[in-house]
Amino acid sequence: MQLQYLENGEILENAVVGPDTWRMQIRSPKVAGAAQPGQFIMVSVGHETTDPLLRRPLSIHQAKDDVLTLLYRIVGKGTKLMSFMKKGEEVSLLGPLGKGFQIKSASHHCLVGGGLGVAPLLFLATEIKRRLPTETMSILLGGRSKNELLVLNDFQKVAPVFLATDDGSLGMPGLVTELLVKEVKGPATIYTCGPAPMMKGVAQCARDKKWSCQVSLETMMACGMGACLGCTVQRSGFDESEKKYVHVCKDGPVFEAGEIWL
């Protein structure tokens, strides 16, 4: 079984990087050392108190040497409490968890992210570039408007970035799926993370073109490690058998699009 750790990391940075969006850097040699792109961690957000009770799943935004980076949006009390954490404090991490992206040689690598879905893509882009330095890659990012497009510079350092916003405040006006059709001509391998409707659109488009497409899913999670069976999504093409569901924390969070949506 893959290596997993329970590690108290030291917070090196915890700062705002966008509207309600924060980035936390943590020194956690074990977790950072074992991390693969597309994997996630479960972070504990309270001090000894029982509310919030459960750890929160967050994608590994970047892992370099002994430093792990998280990119998170405040949507409730757990992420709110995370934003109160200060440099120098300890935070408990469980990870790395789940199956990440498959990185194989391809004629072109295309990363498509929407909203907070960009989180796992930076680490992915970095690793594709490191492992397959000779291959081409493009990064397509979408959001409702300009200020939803996060950490652009970090992406631009790795590969050409194409942008789309619903309100046209930055990049092409429209959806990132249109951007995909417009910018990616030749055959490509697609990696996508973002809101479900966006990912479905991307998967649809990839299927039409017979491109391979990996999607990164989110569900509610209690344990993050395959113990509670709480994080199911339905598999395409299976009905009443015990194969009907896959577990996002263990079988995923990254899946072949076809496994989830026919």
Place this chain on the structure above:
Amino acid sequence: MQLQYLENGEILENAVVGPDTWRMQIRSPKVAGAAQPGQFIMVSVGHETTDPLLRRPLSIHQAKDDVLTLLYRIVGKGTKLMSFMKKGEEVSLLGPLGKGFQIKSASHHCLVGGGLGVAPLLFLATEIKRRLPTETMSILLGGRSKNELLVLNDFQKVAPVFLATDDGSLGMPGLVTELLVKEVKGPATIYTCGPAPMMKGVAQCARDKKWSCQVSLETMMACGMGACLGCTVQRSGFDESEKKYVHVCKDGPVFEAGEIWL
């Protein structure tokens, strides 16, 4: 009914003053303005989380102009969370609550405190001195050992202080009750707060000498304002009637010793 406020105060200081013991100064014009010696406040210790759920009762250690001071010992998660609060943060206070000490002219005022029981006595001493400047006062403080005798300088500024420690590491070796017998010869009015056994000893001694004695009690509390009926202590000399119990948060926390212990 007496004035009570729900006020968000600004933390001016939160620092260690003894073993596991902290002092918090809060700018809270309303509560500080209305406070009387012996009264207490209910402080909320969590951010929006439901554990810990209830406010915590703490005595008013000092109230000067618009600043309220609390003296607290870390005994569990609520006080632990208080110790994490930082200068500049807001804290919600409910108060001032309860009936404090009766300050009447007396031939001598004697304050007897043990352990954290010193908390309400500083404000009391200050007020006795302010309201009855010509009358004599002595302050008797006891503890297991030296480092349990807290904020001595603050008391010494107000009136002569006599000390006793079980291990003799500071002041007279022995109990504060022995100190009372030794130091206070003439008739006196006694005000005491501390561990129950100590207060019983003091009350006993006062009764023998026919001195009036006020005791400040602690119980578990849910509301602090007379609504839950959770903070009862049994009254002396009442049995099965509805007068059997008094409520520490409303009828007290300060009582005539005779009302509780015959």
Place this chain on the structure above:
Amino acid sequence: MALDTRVKIGEWQLENPIMTASGTFGYGEEFTPFVDLAALGAIVVKGISLHPRPGNPPPRVVETASGMLNAIGLQNVGVDRFISEKMVMIRKLGAQVVVNILGDSLDEYRELAARLADVEGIAALEVNISCPNVKKGGVAFGTDPLMAAKVTEVVSRQSSRPVIIKLSPNVSDITLIARAVEEAGATAVSLINTLIGMAIDIRTARPKLANIIGGLSGPAIKPVALRMVYQVASAVKIPVIGIGGISTLDDVIEFMMAGATAVQIGTANFVNPAVSGELVAGFRQYLRDTGRTTATELIGCVQR
């Protein structure tokens, strides 16, 4: 467009669905510095018995994870002093007042209802058949459909006012009790009362409550309360008043969507004594923000 925040319990119309729960709001006056009681849907006063009760010895309360245990033991001044002293003060508060009663025999319930029958300033009676803290009576009535029905009958017969039966959650099937009291003529049911719980101080190996067991309340019990409100609302036609861990506006809306016509705020009053008034204001705002015009639209609107 005008907002209609009113809800009806039998013939009784409340200005809004926010009430306070018995035993958590004293007799109202303690909260006057923090809440305009007249602005609340109603206040429910501490449970009243025929004779004065001293209540249980201390300790009576202890905190638990997101909740608290209480074993007050129904301390109260008795119905006579309640009428002669407390009601005089309560009438001055200008609030809609529900009087919560409890007995340990049918006769006691009957007698209580009779004495309160023509006391003015009382909007409704709430009958506690479920308090877990008193060994005799209490639980027995609340867990047996027949006894629950009998209590409902005797009280209803004595009272021209709405009679709200307050149900115990410590039962296998709360809908059985709810149906029984509905048939017996209850105007409405309120639920839940506290779950029975316990805590031990391991340093002394003694129960933390002198009464050994006590009633669990607060956010911890909200999921159980919401489920029971949902089940009961689906099982009876009379109005259901939701109680149990309600602290925020979201909680209020959840209970109404589950089928509650009104809600009661209990333990949350201890955490924030101003909360009931804040929820009334928040409720108006919520209706506006969600483009609703009446409170009644919310009742039971959860999708099944």
Place this chain on the structure above:
Amino acid sequence: MALDTRVKIGEWQLENPIMTASGTFGYGEEFTPFVDLAALGAIVVKGISLHPRPGNPPPRVVETASGMLNAIGLQNVGVDRFISEKMVMIRKLGAQVVVNILGDSLDEYRELAARLADVEGIAALEVNISCPNVKKGGVAFGTDPLMAAKVTEVVSRQSSRPVIIKLSPNVSDITLIARAVEEAGATAVSLINTLIGMAIDIRTARPKLANIIGGLSGPAIKPVALRMVYQVASAVKIPVIGIGGISTLDDVIEFMMAGATAVQIGTANFVNPAVSGELVAGFRQYLRDTGRTTATELIGCVQR
């Protein structure tokens, strides 16, 4: 002086009273990076049914105040694949293994017990008669003393191993069920399973769980669980295994003082996957620090 941390459930001796609860510990292997499974008193595996079950549609879990709701729907591979695949792996873990079974008919319970009868590497059976998530079966067995007794009989007759009956807390009087299964031959009882609860997403006016209702677990339910363990331990002579919100060493001690011979750790495994092992170490230390020499001294030592 030597410490004896062992406790006995029937003829079965556990090295210590710390077990993990069914459905919260997978089949054990997930936790091998964090816990030495052989050091635990025992592990209880996810509930097994006669036929494979896909379980409920998502969402299946939601957090509540100091707790969580789950509606997994008893997803499992079925007894045959459990025996042919899972048990092979489980035997390698070197742990004491309790197999949790559930059925929706007496025949199914009988058949399950029969198939597991001579499978090696199983220390005991735990019979779930209380799972609230499945509409048929489950609850019915657990809330009716007669049915509970019948299940106990059929399973015991098929099994030479200790049979632990796991009780539902969603009943008016849990001691009735406990006594019934004791008389029917249960080796021990374990309690509590989850309380039935619900949560609503007010933005969509939909239940947060696809199954609408689910089982409430975690620290929120601890006071109710402790009270039931105390009541059952006073009502039966067979060992009681305490379950419900246990997360800390203090919790373990509270349950043992209330009368539990052993305890199971559930939801806490999700918060800290190493907790069960930490509690075993902490338990030894606690006995030393309090000058005790045996675990059994603690059982039921709370003052009444």
